[in-house]
Amino acid sequence: MLVLSRHRDESIIIGDDIVITVVDIRGDKVRLGINAPVEIPVHRQEVYEAIQRENKQAAQMDPAAARDAVGSNAVAHPRDRRPPAPS
Secondary structure, three states, X not given: OOXXXXXXXXXXXXXXXXXXXXXXXXXXXXXXXXXXXXXXOOOOHHHHHHHHHHHHHHHHOOHHHHHHHOOOOOOOOHHHOOOOOOO
């Protein structure tokens, strides 16, 4: 694991197109801004793990039951939704 120190308003760059910026630091909480292409999903870890659990359950489900369950268990937190790509 690479460990870096950054101050507020400083960034790190991953690859050519992902920029993570320290937006705010308050006590032991750090707010990060993440700029990534729309095709790269960005989630908080707990949301990612919930999505993985849901996907695993759906893969084991009977196809008819899966069709009935679509839309009944929304997992993504509103802060993890990305705006639609510009047309």
